[in-house]
Amino acid sequence: MSDMHISFADAATSRRALVVEDESLIAMYLADLLQETGFEVATTVTAAETLELVRHHDSFSVAFIDLDLPDSTGLELISHLKKIDPALPIVIASGYGAMARRDHTGDATQSLVLAKPYERKDVFKLLKTLGFHLPS
Numbered sequence: 001m002s003d004m005h006i007s008f009a010d011a012a013t014s015r016r017a018l019v020v021e022d023e024s025l026i027a028m029y030l031a032d033l034l035q036e037t038g039f040e041v042a043t044t045v046t047a048a049e050t051l052e053l054v055r056h057h058d059s060f061s062v063a064f065i066d067l068d069l070p071d072s073t074g075l076e077l078i079s080h081l082k083k084i085d086p087a088l089p090i091v092i093a094s095g096y097g098a099m100a101r102r103d104h105t106g107d108a109t110q111s112l113v114l115a116k117p118y119e120r121k122d123v124f125k126l127l128k129t130l131g132f133h134l135p136s
Helices: 024-036 047-056 074-084 097-101 120-129
Strands: 016-020 040-044 062-066 090-094 112-115
Touching (some): 024 120, 047 074, 062 074
Parallel strands (some): 016 040
């Protein structure tokens, strides 16, 4: 059984966020924050679900990726996502902080890091950094 959840109310909506997180409470918290700022949100638990979703739906405005997934590492998933959509802004949501940017070769990725545990203000600041206008 899949834990994938999609809440795209309107296919024309251009602000779509992808949350890849195997901890359900964290996924729900982040999805709620993103919906509060006007994003339609899809959540997945595994890399396999994520890749299936991305291949069969319109593009996303931003993706939040946990590093420790049940079937893959977040960095491996990011590599696959960048092959599908090189322009997709990626946010690594991780308790590893800046070390989360390092791949297995030691090279830094171009992804931003949202350090866990994070708060509402951290998510909103990051979205503003990515150029998203947030409602007042």
